[in-house]
Amino acid sequence: MSKENFLEVRGLKKYFDAGRPALFSRESRFVHAVDDVSFNLRRSEVIALVGESGCGKSTLSLLLMGLEEPTEGTISFEGRDITHLNDKERKGLRRKIQMIFQDPYESLNPTQTIEEIINEPLLVHGIAPDKSERDERVKKAMEDAGLKPAEVYLYRFPHELSGGQRQRVVIAAALVLEPEILLADEPVSMLDVSIRAEIINLLAELRITRQIAVIFITHDLGSVGFFADRVAVMYLGRIVEIGTMLEVLEKPQHPYTKALLSVIPVPNPRLRRERIILQGETPNPIDVPSGCRFHPRCPVAISTCKHSDPPSITLSKTHQASCLLLVK
Amino acid sequence: MLIAVAVIFANLLADLTYNYLDPRVNGVANGEHNTGPNHKTNGCSFLEFWQTFSKTVSALSALACLPVIIFLAIFAPWIAPYDSSSSAVFQVGDIYNPPSASHWFGTDDAGQDVFSNFIFGARISLIVGFFAAFISIIIGGVLGLVAGFFGGRWENFIMRFTDIFLVIPDLPLMVVIVALTKPSLLNIIFVIGLLGWTTTARVVRSQTLAVKSRKFVLRARAVGAGNGHIISRHILPLVMPILVVQAVLVVSLAILNESALSFIGLGDPTTLSWGQMLNYAFGRGPCPLGMVGVVLPRDRHCMGGVGVDPARAGA
Amino acid sequence: MPGRPTVEKDRGEAQINPTKRTVLEVQNLSINYISEGKPPARAVENVSFTLKEGELIGLVGESGCGKTTLMLSLLRLLPSAGQIVDGKVFFNGKDLTTISEKELNKIRWKEISIVFQGAMNALNPVRTVGDQIAEAITKHMPDFPKDKIQGRVIELLDLVGIAADHKEHYPHQYSGGMRQRAMIAMALACNPQVIIADEPTTALDVMIQAQILELLDNLRKKLGLAIVFVTHDLGVVAEICDKVLVMYGGVTAEYADVDTIYNSARHPYTQELLKAFPDLTKPKKKLSSIPGYPPRLDALPDGCRFAPRCPVAIARCHTEQPMLHKLGDMHIASCHLVEASK
Ligand SMILES: Nc1ncnc2c1ncn2[C@@H]1O[C@H](COP(=O)(O)OP(=O)(O)OP(=O)(O)O)[C@@H](O)[C@H]1O
Ligand SMILES: Nc1ncnc2c1ncn2[C@@H]1O[C@H](COP(=O)(O)OP(=O)(O)OP(=O)(O)O)[C@@H](O)[C@H]1O
Numbered sequence: 001m002s003k004e005n006f007l008e009v010r011g012l013k014k015y016f017d018a019g020r021p022a023l024f025s026r027e028s029r030f031v032h033a034v035d036d037v038s039f040n041l042r043r044s045e046v047i048a049l050v051g052e053s054g055c056g057k058s059t060l061s062l063l064l065m066g067l068e069e070p071t072e073g074t075i076s077f078e079g080r081d082i083t084h085l086n087d088k089e090r091k092g093l094r095r096k097i098q099m100i101f102q103d104p105y106e107s108l109n110p111t112q113t114i115e116e117i118i119n120e121p122l123l124v125h126g127i128a129p130d131k132s133e134r135d136e137r138v139k140k141a142m143e144d145a146g147l148k149p150a151e152v153y154l155y156r157f158p159h160e161l162s163g164g165q166r167q168r169v170v171i172a173a174a175l176v177l178e179p180e181i182l183l184a185d186e187p188v189s190m191l192d193v194s195i196r197a198e199i200i201n202l203l204a205e206l207r208i209t210r211q212i213a214v215i216f217i218t219h220d221l222g223s224v225g226f227f228a229d230r231v232a233v234m235y236l237g238r239i240v241e242i243g244t245m246l247e248v249l250e251k252p253q254h255p256y257t258k259a260l261l262s263v264i265p266v267p268n269p270r271l272r273r274e275r276i277i278l279q280g281e282t283p284n285p286i287d288v289p290s291g292c293r294f295h296p297r298c299p300v301a302i303s304t305c306k307h308s309d310p311p312s313i314t315l316s317k318t319h320q321a322s323c324l325l326l327v328k
Numbered sequence: 329m330l331i332a333v334a335v336i337f338a339n340l341l342a343d344l345t346y347n348y349l350d351p352r353v354n355g356v357a358n359g360e361h362n363t364g365p366n367h368k369t370n371g372c373s374f375l376e377f378w379q380t381f382s383k384t385v386s387a388l389s390a391l392a393c394l395p396v397i398i399f400l401a402i403f404a405p406w407i408a409p410y411d412s413s414s415s416a417v418f419q420v421g422d423i424y425n426p427p428s429a430s431h432w433f434g435t436d437d438a439g440q441d442v443f444s445n446f447i448f449g450a451r452i453s454l455i456v457g458f459f460a461a462f463i464s465i466i467i468g469g470v471l472g473l474v475a476g477f478f479g480g481r482w483e484n485f486i487m488r489f490t491d492i493f494l495v496i497p498d499l500p501l502m503v504v505i506v507a508l509t510k511p512s513l514l515n516i517i518f519v520i521g522l523l524g525w526t527t528t529a530r531v532v533r534s535q536t537l538a539v540k541s542r543k544f545v546l547r548a549r550a551v552g553a554g555n556g557h558i559i560s561r562h563i564l565p566l567v568m569p570i571l572v573v574q575a576v577l578v579v580s581l582a583i584l585n586e587s588a589l590s591f592i593g594l595g596d597p598t599t600l601s602w603g604q605m606l607n608y609a610f611g612r613g614p615c616p617l618g619m620v621g622v623v624l625p626r627d628r629h630c631m632g633g634v635g636v637d638p639a640r641a642g643a
Numbered sequence: 644m645p646g647r648p649t650v651e652k653d654r655g656e657a658q659i660n661p662t663k664r665t666v667l668e669v670q671n672l673s674i675n676y677i678s679e680g681k682p683p684a685r686a687v688e689n690v691s692f693t694l695k696e697g698e699l700i701g702l703v704g705e706s707g708c709g710k711t712t713l714m715l716s717l718l719r720l721l722p723s724a725g726q727i728v729d730g731k732v733f734f735n736g737k738d739l740t741t742i743s744e745k746e747l748n749k750i751r752w753k754e755i756s757i758v759f760q761g762a763m764n765a766l767n768p769v770r771t772v773g774d775q776i777a778e779a780i781t782k783h784m785p786d787f788p789k790d791k792i793q794g795r796v797i798e799l800l801d802l803v804g805i806a807a808d809h810k811e812h813y814p815h816q817y818s819g820g821m822r823q824r825a826m827i828a829m830a831l832a833c834n835p836q837v838i839i840a841d842e843p844t845t846a847l848d849v850m851i852q853a854q855i856l857e858l859l860d861n862l863r864k865k866l867g868l869a870i871v872f873v874t875h876d877l878g879v880v881a882e883i884c885d886k887v888l889v890m891y892g893g894v895t896a897e898y899a900d901v902d903t904i905y906n907s908a909r910h911p912y913t914q915e916l917l918k919a920f921p922d923l924t925k926p927k928k929k930l931s932s933i934p935g936y937p938p939r940l941d942a943l944p945d946g947c948r949f950a951p952r953c954p955v956a957i958a959r960c961h962t963e964q965p966m967l968h969k970l971g972d973m974h975i976a977s978c979h980l981v982e983a984s985k
């Protein structure tokens with residue numbers, strides 16, 4: 001099996017039915033949450049998926065997890081098509097692909113103890129039927145996730161933990177299944193800045209010790225810059241630029257990427273720079289603009305941008321961006 | 329009097345628990361949460377519930393009363409000063425006696441000790457209350473859970489069905505059914521139980537919907553849990569508190585319904601419940617001296633604090 | 644390189660102008676939360692700062708360090724458990740901690756207004772945003788001519804960059820950033836001199852955050868507003884603030900102008916916070932984090948409140964509370980090590 005087709009996403013689309021615009025209109029409208037996304041993830045690679053709120057990042061992660069059915073497109077894992085699976089096949093796959101959710105305050109059941117939470121995946125999958133073996137695995141996952149010593153936390157309830165600790169519990173519950181891919185949906189955006197670094201360092205470490213591939217979703221490129229191998233920038237349901245971390249950070253080509261990079265806060269007033277602040281917010285994904293979807297907010301748009309949808313332009317072997325200005 | 333305390337207790341407990349649940353339920357229902365690192369979650373353990381609860385003196389004293397009532401009901405033969413079923417030794421001077429040292433609440437038209445009847449009456453009322461509530465809670469709970477969790481066509485069907493039951497006025501229907509069938513204890517329990525599940529179903533459904541949309545349920549799915557596991561481990565524990573509150577409410581409602589049925593003469597004639605006492609007091613012409621016999625059971629309907637007093641409405 | 648920050652002609656130099664009038668001056672403010680049967684929780688202790696006309700001060704600290712408490716106390720809006728036990732708050736020379744409630748009401752909202760933390764999620768969902776702004780105007784200025792209210796609402800919305808046709812929309816039709824703008828518009832309703840913005844960008848994405856920052860920056864330039872910007876993110880304030888007050892567990896850790904804070908911070912907490920910040924100018928560098936958690940108010944350490952987490956703490960730090968040391972004209976830090984090195 002080649003390294004390339006570990007996780008492969010081709011032309012993935014997810015349209016949500018948004019109902020009819022008016023009571024008597026015929027056609028119902030769709031939210032183009034994810035609109036033709038393709039990329040591949042290599043073994044133990046970290047991809048940062050960046051974009052504004054509402055651009056479809058969470059939807060994409062739910063599609064990859066099989067928690068939403070794609071409208072179109074294919075997802076394949078280790079060469080096998082996993083786009084549509086029955087419950088049993090899906091369950092088997094869950095051991096390989098796990099997810100960390102955005103909000104550590106909401107993603108733990110308040111009535112379960114930490115031990116029950118981390119044990120749950122093992123129970124559900126019937127892994128390690130022997131109690132002592134299970135305890136062993138639970139402890140190992142907890143310590144790997146930085147909850148040391150595990151005994152202190154085992155019988156606590158989520159509300160007795162801080163935000164950072166809760167996020168570690170969520171990570172431990174994902175690790176206990178020993179997945180090969182970890183989808184992290186904004187794992188730190190709800191946390192205090194002083195503990196964000198802990199969680200990011202933890203993920204960076206896991207990727208080395210456990211060879212886990214990570215898709216790190218965030219709206220703040222600054223928070224992942226240092227450990228991602230590649231960066232994919234998403235705008236209105238589509239990836240508009242993808243490249244290695246250095247390519248994207250140092251030579252961003254898409255005007256949207258440039259804007260995103262320019263607004264990352266820099267903790268040094270001497271380095272204040274001209275920020276490219278896009279006005280307005282991500283447009284409504286129900287009425288995707290014609291032509292290039294970014295043109296209404298693009299500071300450098302030209303007239304052709306209104307009509308033609310830019311193709312993905314290859315800038316180097318690893319770097320692609322979709323912008324008409326790049327067409328030579 | 330005791331039942332008054334019990335019903336007040338039930339309402340109190342319900343209020344308290346609703347208050348305790350409210351922020352959680354609401355927080356989920358409107359989908360808003362204080363995002364950001366300052367997000368403070370509402371503690372959800374039973375311990376915290378208990379801590380709030382135990383600080384309320386009235387709630388605690390009410391809680392203490394419930395075992396007393398149950399105790400009275402169970403040990404009625406030993407507690408009651410007179411055997412209510414025997415009318416063997418009864419003389420003319422015994423009827424309609426005012427309260428005295430030997431007859432605390434006085435005596436009724438049959439010369440029976442009202443206080444003893446009252447204690448024995450607790451038995452029937454509680455039996456009917458508990459069993460009918462049990463039936464209601466099971467039906468309402470299951471329907472509510474299924475509707476809330478699976479959604480779609482099932483939900484539509486169940487909720488329309490519930491609506492139909494909800495618009496039928498309970499009491500008249502009960503009266504009709506009991507009148508048509510034999511007015512036995514079992515029939516009364518079934519009728520009350522089978523008609524009283526609607527609010528439970530609605531409450532459980534909305535709570536299920538709220539819990540279902542929470543992130544930890546999605547996380548459980550992502551981990552690979554199936555529907556059965558999610559319902560038993562994630563939905564039920566969070567629906568339970570509301571179900572308990574609902575159960576207490578339904579018990580008190582069932583007791584009132586039973587009283588109402590008995591009062592209008594549709595109670596099991598072989599048993600003596602509070603409603604039956606009221607029925608007798610009215611039906612056999614209360615004597616001024618025996619007012620206590622009327623006032624006492626009536627009183628508790630007033631104190632029951634339930635908006636519509638079915639017993640008086642029936643009369 | 645477009646993405647990388649570049650050094651720019653002294654935009655970052657502190658814009659502190661000594662000739663400007665002082666609007667708000669907080670002196671040694673201490674606030675306790677009193678609850679029965681427990682010792683008082685010392686939520687804020689001995690905090691001082693000054694705010695001049697058109698100045699923007701950043702109040703930075705981790706969750707629970709007393710930022711909201713401090714801000715609410717300025718206008719005596721604390722819940723009944725919270726009490727100002729010491730200190731003074733001067734607004735244009737008047738001590739807000741002693742004046743009567745009636746006089747204070749003339750200052751609340753009209754002179755100093757607050758954008759409350761999380762308020763953007765608290766807009767009434769069943770009324771239009773324009774309606775709610777109009778209500779804010781009539782509530783605080785009952786004499787405002789009725790026929791001019793709609794015009795004023797449009798003016799306010801325009802000020803915060805919302806098109807007038809959004810006036811009739813309901814909060815759910817607004818995005819998070821727009822709701823926050825509407826809250827700022829409401830705070831501007833009575834032309835205040837000071838705006839306190841309590842975490843206005845937390846939970847918004849970076850682009851919206853940049854928009855709100857730019858908006859506040861413009862407002863103070865245009866209207867000469869003085870702004871207190873509360874945040875837990877040290878990076879955010881670097882962009883627009885003149886001065887920064889770093890709080891830790893209810894006490895001042897460090898207070899200085901923005902350049903000093905970011906380039907020559909003396910308090911270990913400030914230094915650690917800065918290290919925890921991802922810096923795109925140095926990618927591939929491992930982030931450092933501050934181990935441990937902020938102190939609980941009911942179990943404050945004997946010595947310095949930061950000592951249990953401090954990487955350079957000495958024995959004295961655990962037994963003795965540090966004083967506020969003046970290190971320069973506009974630089975205060977509370978650390979024993981600062982004193983030692985003086
Ligand atoms: N179940 C759904 N039904 C209809 N629309 C949906 C649904 N889920 C998401 N959407 C819409 O799809 C778009 C993308 O949503 P998504 O949650 O993926 O964004 P996101 O990039 O994760 O945003 P954020 O940073 O705020 O989490 C949004 O406009 C959202 O309103
Ligand atoms: N009414 C209250 N009674 C007792 N303690 C309180 C009360 N309100 C707040 N506190 C405590 O005072 C401390 C400071 O709270 P405050 O809300 O000011 O923090 P903050 O810095 O604004 O935090 P955040 O970033 O989470 O908004 C916290 O430890 C909090 O637990």
Ligand SMILES: [Mg+2]
Nearest residue numbers: 057058059102
């Ligand atoms: Mg998301």
Ligand SMILES: [Mg+2]
Nearest residue numbers: 366710711760
């Ligand atoms: Mg606060």
